[in-house]
Structure formats: structure tokens, C-alpha cells
Amino acid sequence: MLGHRLSEWCGHGPILEEDIALTNIALDLVGEANLLLGRAATAENAGRDADALAFLRDVREYRNALIVELPKGDFGFTVARQFLFSVYALHQWEALSTSADDDLAGIAAKALKETRYHVRHSAEWLVRLGDGTDESHGRVQDALDELWRFTGELFLTDDVEQALVKQKLAVDSSSLFDAWKRDVTDVISRATLRMPGDVYMQRGGRSGMHTEHLGVMLAEMQVLPRTYPGAKW
Amino acid sequence: MTPTPAATEDPKRLAEFEARIARGDTIEPKDWMPEKYRRQLIRMMSQHAHSEVVGMLPEGNWITRAPSLRRKMSLLAKVQDEAGHGLYIYCGAETLGVDRHELVSQLLNGTAKYASIFNYPTLTWADIGAIGWLVDGAAIVNQTMLAKASYGPYARAMVRICKEENFHKRQGFEIMSLLSAGTPEQRAMAQDALDRWWWPSLMMFGPHDKDSPNSGELLRWGIKQKGNDELRQRFVNLTVGQAKAINLTIPDPKLRHDAETGNWAFGEIDWDEFWRVVKGDGQCNRERLTARRKAHADGAWVREAAEAHAAKRARLESVA
Numbered sequence: 001m002l003g004h005r006l007s008e009w010c011g012h013g014p015i016l017e018e019d020i021a022l023t024n025i026a027l028d029l030v031g032e033a034n035l036l037l038g039r040a041a042t043a044e045n046a047g048r049d050a051d052a053l054a055f056l057r058d059v060r061e062y063r064n065a066l067i068v069e070l071p072k073g074d075f076g077f078t079v080a081r082q083f084l085f086s087v088y089a090l091h092q093w094e095a096l097s098t099s100a101d102d103d104l105a106g107i108a109a110k111a112l113k114e115t116r117y118h119v120r121h122s123a124e125w126l127v128r129l130g131d132g133t134d135e136s137h138g139r140v141q142d143a144l145d146e147l148w149r150f151t152g153e154l155f156l157t158d159d160v161e162q163a164l165v166k167q168k169l170a171v172d173s174s175s176l177f178d179a180w181k182r183d184v185t186d187v188i189s190r191a192t193l194r195m196p197g198d199v200y201m202q203r204g205g206r207s208g209m210h211t212e213h214l215g216v217m218l219a220e221m222q223v224l225p226r227t228y229p230g231a232k233w
Numbered sequence: 234m235t236p237t238p239a240a241t242e243d244p245k246r247l248a249e250f251e252a253r254i255a256r257g258d259t260i261e262p263k264d265w266m267p268e269k270y271r272r273q274l275i276r277m278m279s280q281h282a283h284s285e286v287v288g289m290l291p292e293g294n295w296i297t298r299a300p301s302l303r304r305k306m307s308l309l310a311k312v313q314d315e316a317g318h319g320l321y322i323y324c325g326a327e328t329l330g331v332d333r334h335e336l337v338s339q340l341l342n343g344t345a346k347y348a349s350i351f352n353y354p355t356l357t358w359a360d361i362g363a364i365g366w367l368v369d370g371a372a373i374v375n376q377t378m379l380a381k382a383s384y385g386p387y388a389r390a391m392v393r394i395c396k397e398e399n400f401h402k403r404q405g406f407e408i409m410s411l412l413s414a415g416t417p418e419q420r421a422m423a424q425d426a427l428d429r430w431w432w433p434s435l436m437m438f439g440p441h442d443k444d445s446p447n448s449g450e451l452l453r454w455g456i457k458q459k460g461n462d463e464l465r466q467r468f469v470n471l472t473v474g475q476a477k478a479i480n481l482t483i484p485d486p487k488l489r490h491d492a493e494t495g496n497w498a499f500g501e502i503d504w505d506e507f508w509r510v511v512k513g514d515g516q517c518n519r520e521r522l523t524a525r526r527k528a529h530a531d532g533a534w535v536r537e538a539a540e541a542h543a544a545k546r547a548r549l550e551s552v553a
Contacts (some may be wrong), residue, residue: 007296007305010312011289012524014532016320019289023313027306034302051301075535131545132538139534224300224358231416233300233358233408 001214002068002085003029006078014075021121025082028114032072037109042103055225059215067150069205069214073143076129076136078145083122087183088113088154088176095171104169123187130191137192144188145196152201155180215228242267254455259385262328262525270454271329274384278326279336279538285319286340286349287521291355292364300358307404308361314397321394325386341526350433352515359412359419359426364406367427367434367472373398374468375438383455410479424526427476428484435499436507438465466496473497 004202006026013019037050048056066087072078093115096108129136157165164170190193204210222232246265253260260266289312296312299305323333339345350368355361373395380391412423442448442460451457476483487500510518 003305004297007293007309010309011286011293012297012528012531014528014535016286016316016323018532018535019316020313022310022322023316027309027313030302030306030309034306037302051303054302055300128542129535129538132542133534135534136538136541220297223298223374228416228418231300231419232411233304 001033001062001066001217002082003027003033005068005070005072006082008072008076010106018075024076025118025121028111028118030105032107032111032114035110038116039101039103039107040094051225055222059210059218062208062214062218063206065148065150065153065205066211067204068153069211069217070150071213074139077143077146079122079125079129080124080140081147082118083126083187084144084147084151084184085154086115086118086122087187088151090119090178090183091172091179092171093118095176097102099170100168119183123188126193127191130188130193140191144193148196149199153203153205156203156206158206251454252494254383254422257455258383258387260383261385267454269450270456273451273454273456274387274409275326275329275336276447277451278322278329278387279331279339280348282319282322282326282336283340283345284351285315285322287351287525288368289315289319290524291351291353291517292361294355295358295361298358299361302420304408307546308489310405311401316403318390318394318397321390325390328386337529341522341529343513343522344470346511347521348437349515350437351508351511351521352517353429353433354517357422357426359409359422360430361428362405362408362412363426365401365403365465366409366475367405367430368437369398369402370472371404371434371437371468373402374464376419378458378464380400381458387456406475406479409481413479413481423479424481427481431484432502432506433510434466435469435502436510438468438506440504469497469499470495512529 003026006022008028009022010019010026013022033054034050037053041049041053067081070081073081090112093108093112097105097112099105099108107219125142129140131137157172157174161170161173166171185195225231247267250260250265250267250270259456272308292308292312295498296305296308299308315493323336326336327333336345340347376391376395376398380388380395382388382391409423409426409532412419414420439445439448439461442462445461448460452460473483485500487498489498490496491498511521518549
């Protein structure tokens with residue numbers, strides 16, 4: 001989802017170097033999605049592959065966190081979202097790299113390297129924009145405030161996850177919160193930005209209760225496989 | 234670039250320079266070169282860089298609709314490569330004493346050109362295949378020749394870029410080949426894309442040599458090694474067999490093999506269309522420039538912030 005959103009910047013970035021960087025991150029994320037969906041398809045063992053899971057599920061069957069499906073916004077929004085998500089992903093991948101599932105551990109080890117770069121890149125930009133001009137400071141602060149209500153969901157756990165935790169396959173997402181908060185607070189303060197205040201945390205992605213944006217995004221993303229059923233590309 | 238009056242070059246230095254070109258020497262940034270050589274190179278390299286950047290738009294148009302995860306990744310990687318090529322060639326042009334920002338502003342104010350082919354719209358997924366196969370294919374024919382250009386930084390950039398373009402061309406051909414062997418709708422999509430991109434691809438080589446205002450000088454100074462018509466013929470010869478291999482028909486009733494020359498003779502290009510699109514009346518000329526201008530304008534606050542932050546850091550470091 002986030003790879004898709006980032007790819008919308010391609011050809012429209014503020015400087016050519018950022019077109020390259022954002023496309024590069026998008027490519028990493030789509031690559032990670034491909035591997036994870038492939039692993040999920042194997043686990044499901046119902047004849048679906050990664051593409052079927054990506055292109056032939058509708059909104060209510062998608063299980064992504066809401067934060068990643070939000071429209072890309074301005075560059076400040078994109079940077080703030082990438083930062084908040086990548087720090088979460090970093091801790092998630094770190095924990096998953098010791099999963100009892102070898103495939104998942106392998107995917108995590110690869111993704112961890114990529115995510116370190118995503119964190120560094122987005123944190124550098126957050127600091128630049130936060131501690132840049134009055135305009136950039138205002139824009140990126142607004143973005144953080146707007147995004148904050150979607151961060152809580154990242155650290156919710158549920159019965160499915162708990163069952164996997166017991167088998168040492170997955171990690172309890174709630175256990176990642178403290179490390180995330182510490183890292184995020186540190187960079188936000190270096191960026192001379194203010195931590196957003198307590199707000200009601202939106203949730204629903206994990207149970208298929210999405211924002212209205214997802215349906216529009218899937219309509220675009222899935223148009224070819226849906227229009228030409230069974231065709232190979 | 235500040236416009237320099239057409240300099241009268243020292244005849245002795247000019248003769249030495251032309252002797253070096255004739256010997257096949259490579260000209261490097263610090264070497265003496267005639268002002269017109271420098272200007273021709275800046276024009277060509279900046280046009281090339283702009284083309285890479287504008288070329289991201291028609292292909293970027295399909296990233297969010299790529300039909301599989303693998304195709305999405307390949308297309309992302311391809312467009313990323315193109316941005317990289319743009320950056321690399323801008324840097325190459327800077328070795329000639331011109332500033333990248335100046336070149337970009339020439340693109341945005343419409344005084345610099347970019348490859349006209351990107352003023353055609355990408356209507357279906359097959360267009361992504363056709364662009365890879367034909368547009369990158371034509372670019373490779375051109376760039377393989379430019380890799381032997383007399384100016385070192387340009388030639389070296391072309392060597393590296395050609396390697397990646399070859400990869401893009403293979404990907405494009407693979408897309409077309411799968412479509413052609415796919416469902417009747419996919420096959421029709423592939424043929425339609427070839428019908429629409431064939432002639433504009435031939436136009437990529439530019440006007441006939443006799444109508445090309447820059448060709449003579451470019452050839453004499455080794456910036457170009459071959460004329461437009463010879464390169465166009467080479468491209469046609471290479472591509473006819475490829476189209477046959479994937480059962481697609483090149484939309485030219487006059488296409489025939491000439492046993493005498495060994496070439497594939499082809500029909501006349503619609504030069505009215507060529508000049509119309511070059512002069513700004515292609516379907517997407519305005520859209521492409523508007524998209525670049527919008528990206529530049531929307532990004533202004535980001536660039537200002539980055540500069541302001543860098544200045545703050547520099548002040549802090551100088552205090553420390």
C-alpha cells in the first residue's frame with residue numbers, strides 16, 4: 001500500500017534526487033509485499049499466489065494499517081508518514097528476524113536492511129523540514145498532527161497475533177511501542193517539532209474496516225487483472 | 234547558461250582541436266574546445282537529460298496500474314533508472330561549465346527541447362511494452378553511437394546508460410511477447426500499441442540528414458558518428474525480425490526487404506506530424522510541461538527548507 005502511495009511521486013518529486021529516493025523506497029516496499037504475500041499464499045495453501053492476494057482481494061479483505069492507505073498529501077505529509085511507519089517497521093522487522101518461521105525470518109532480515117535506510121532518509125528530511133523555514137515547519141507539524149491518530153493501530157495486538165506469538169512465529173505488536181515512541185520523540189525534538197497531543201486513535205485496518213481512500217486506490221491498482229480475468233502479464 | 238556571442242576561434246587552436254578529433258582522441262572537460270562544440274554538447278546533453286526526466290511521466294502513468302507485483306517492480310526500477318540517467322547526464326553537462334538549475338529552467342520555460350516521443354499518450358498497458366521495446370530500442374541505437382562520442386564525459390555516460398537501456402528493452406519486448414501470445418484482447422492491445430508507437434519511434438532519429446540543421450557540425454566534431462538516416466535504417470533492420478518473432482505486424486504497407494542493399498525499405502515518415510509535435514502541438518506537450526512545472530512549483534518550499542536548514546547547520550558548525 002505504502003509502496004503504491006510513494007510510487008505516485010514518480011516524476012513529480014521536489015527534486016530529481018527525491019524522485020530517485022522515493023521510487024527506491026517504493027520498490028523496496030513492493031518487493032517486501034511480494035515476499036510476504038508469497039509466504040501468506042503458501043501458508044493459505046488455497047491455490048492463490050501473491051498477485052491474487054494483491055490484485056483480487058477487495059477492500060474488506062485487505063488487512064493493512066490505515067496509515068499506509070492515506071493519500072500521499074504534500075511532501076511533508078509523505079515524509080512524516082514514511083518516518084512514523086518506517087520506525088515501526090524497523091522494530092517489527094528486527095523482532096521478526098528471529099521468527100521460528102525461516103522464510104519469514106529471511107524476509108525480515110532483508111527488509112531490516114532496507115528499512116534502516118528508509119528510517120534514515122525520512123528522519124533526515126523530517127529534521128530538514130522541521131528545522132528549515134517557517135513554512136516547512138508548519139507544513140510538517142500539520143502532517144504529524146494529522147497522522148498521529150493513525151499511529152495507535154500499529155501497536156494493537158489481537159488473538160491471531162497472540163496465537164502466532166505463542167508459536168514464536170510473530171511478535172506482539174504492543175511490545176514495540178516503547179522503542180518506537182523513544183525513537184520518534186528523539187527525531188521530532190531534533191526537528192524542533194512538537195509531539196502531537198493525545199487524540200482518539202483510529203483503528204480498523206486489521207479487521208477490514210478501512211478509510212474511503214482504499215477502495216479508490218484498489219480500483220486503480222487492480223484494474224487490469226479485474227478487467228481481463230485469467231490473463232497472464 | 235549566459236549566451237556567448239559566436240566566438241571567432243583561434244585558427245591554430247581550432248586546427249589542433251580538429252586534428253585531435255580526427256585522430257580519435259577523447260576531449261576532456263579541461264581541454265580546450267571551440268565555443269560552438271561546447272554549446273552543441275550542452276544542447277545535446279541537456280536535451281538528453283530532459284528527455285529522461287520527461288520520459289518518467291508517460292511510464293509513471295502506469296506504475297499504479299501495473300498488472301502484477303513483478304511488473305510493478307520492474308517498472309519502478311526502470312523509471313528510477315531514468316531519473317538516475319537524467320541526473321547523471323545533468324552532471325555530465327555541468328562539466329561544460331553550465332549549471333543544472335539553469336538547464337532545468339530552460340526546460341520549464343519551454344526554450345529547451347526533449348524527445349518528442351514523450352508527447353504521445355500511454356493509453357494501455359501494452360504501451361509500456363512498446364515504449365521499452367521500440368523507444369528504448371531506438372534510444373539504444375542512438376546511444377551506442379554516442380558512446381563513441383568525442384567528449385569523454387558524454388561517451389562514458391552513454392556506455393553506462395546503454396547497459397541499463399538494454400535491460401529495459403528486453404523487459405519491454407517480454408511484455409509485448411506475452412501480450413501477443415495472450416488472450417485475443419491482449420493480442421489486440423499489443424498490435425494497437427505497435428501501430429501507434431512505430432512511426433513516432435522512427436521519428437526519434439530526427440529529420441533526414443539533409444534537413445537536419447545540426448548534423449554536419451556534430452558529425453565533423455565527432456559528437457555524432459553516424460547520420461540520422463543511417464541510424465534509423467539500422468533500427469528498422471533490427472526491429473522487423475523482432476516483430477515477426479512475436480507475430481506482430483509493423484504498420485507499414487511499403488515495408489519490404491531490399492535484396493540489393495540488405496536493408497528493409499520502409500515508407501515515408503509523416504514529417505508534418507513530426508514538426509507539429511516538435512513545435513508543441515502533440516497531444517501531451519502541454520501536459521508534460523505543466524506536470525514538470527507543477528512538480529517544480531510544488532517542490533519550491535521543500536528546496537527552500539533544505540537550503541535554510543543547510544545554512545543553519547553551516548552556521549552552527551562555524552560557531553563550534
